[in-house]
Amino acid sequence: MLELKDICKTYNVGLINETKVLEGFNLSVPKGQFVTVIGSNGSGKTTILNLICGTIFPNSGKIFLDGSDVTSMTEFRRARHIGRVFQDTQKGTSPNMTILENLSLADNKGRFYGLGMGVNRKRIEAYKEMLAPLGLGLENKLDVLVGSLSGGQRQALAMVMCTMTDIELLILDEHTAALDPKTSELIIGLTNKIVREKGITTMMVTHNLRHAVSYGDRLLMFHRGGIEMDLSGEARRNVDVDDLLDRFNQISIESGN
């Protein structure tokens, strides 16, 4: 369970380029909920995700993860409980290492990285079983350098890596935006499968309205640092892409652009 209480975030406080993004922002996501988030550029989506992950810190307000206050916890400590996939397909893996080495690193998350052998050969079969369902043939390329994989393959690997250990929260920031349409479908399908199988609480930002309505239990539309629309249950099931487009248009007319 994730909770943001009265969050205020202003970038560059006291400078001429001071930007107030959030003011008294509140959000509560119950355990196991899959939330999709849409909103125009600059509406504060990435800011929220960065605050949740500890990449940046709020000027005021509190953040709770599973009941404990993580507001001032550093990013790397919080990462113990959070998995994250970025839009940038370079960010989730290490290009100078093989698929096997990348998986081995991720497999050890939460434990000490000491002088034990980095790759545990006994785990290879388990890794292959994780990769086979992706349908990308990665299970036969364990010794290939990740840097030579396509963006889609890297993103699929990143999804597997960040969900292979137990996490409480999965954060996805436009993680299919840099992919071609076909690969994007593949990754979103994979995402849905993993999230549902493991029942991980998830926040997924997307610009793809069809993805936003086809996946998840709850839909949020952000606008200027606030939640413009929050749909779940019946209302969430009945919404379609056209409704969202209408709402987007309405918002931009209201804000005069």
Next chain:
Amino acid sequence: MLLNMLQSATEQGLIYAVLALGLYISYSVLDFPDLSVDGTFPLGSAVTAVLIISGANPWLCLPAAFLCGAAAGVVTGLIHVKLNVTNLLSGILMMTALYSVNLTIAGRSNLQFYTQPTIFKGALARLLPERQAKLVIIILCVVVIKALFDLYMKTKSGMLLRACGANEQLVKSLSVDSGKIKMLGLAIANGLVSLSGSMMCQYNMGFDITTGTGSMVIGLASVIIGMTVFRKAKLMGDTLKVVFGGVIYYLCISASLMLGLKPQLLKLVIAALFLVILTINSKLFKGGAADA
């Protein structure tokens, strides 16, 4: 005569190969152009000279030098990570500070110990044919250091170090403090540089404060030469390339001295050679290491 010079150049090249392994960690693995090596190389020498003169076992000087260098590397890391000083400046600060530290340790700018035992004069050396003893002992040291280095790079810790240079975000995502990993990498890098300084000091039977100047350039040039010359050798590991790079580089330097280069012009030639290497390298791999 020529053979003798070739042998001694190879010996010194191999000692510089250890320095190059250190640079390989900071520059290639961690992507951190660390200038503190200009101070940690003579640090290893100073510590070794003082220990040997006070009667310590010369072999023990090697780990002692490694630890001192590692400590200095940690400080460079702290300056960079905790105080947010850029990587270049952190190294420059450390290099400058170490100049005084080294002089304080040694007590003066040079120290000789021609009569004291060194790793090249001990029991092991007496077992070997006199003319090859030094070369064999150096090869032995380099082989052991390289083997330990390769082994470390395959451990969990070593793999994390490799990931940190390529993608710091991944290290954070794995719930590890990437700042600590950088410090660890700088510790190992400067430990190796200092170890190289210790070997060189025993080889020359003396410490000289000026030996540090240009260490960074020597090490970096070796790394880049090794990686460039052997770039097509798929079966050759990076560390072997770097070791050979160190030897090739020093052979070039010795050749220019032999061909009548005035010693006072040496560092100028070293810098010029480095510039040539950088230029060739960035032409070969667009944007390669030219931004060093």
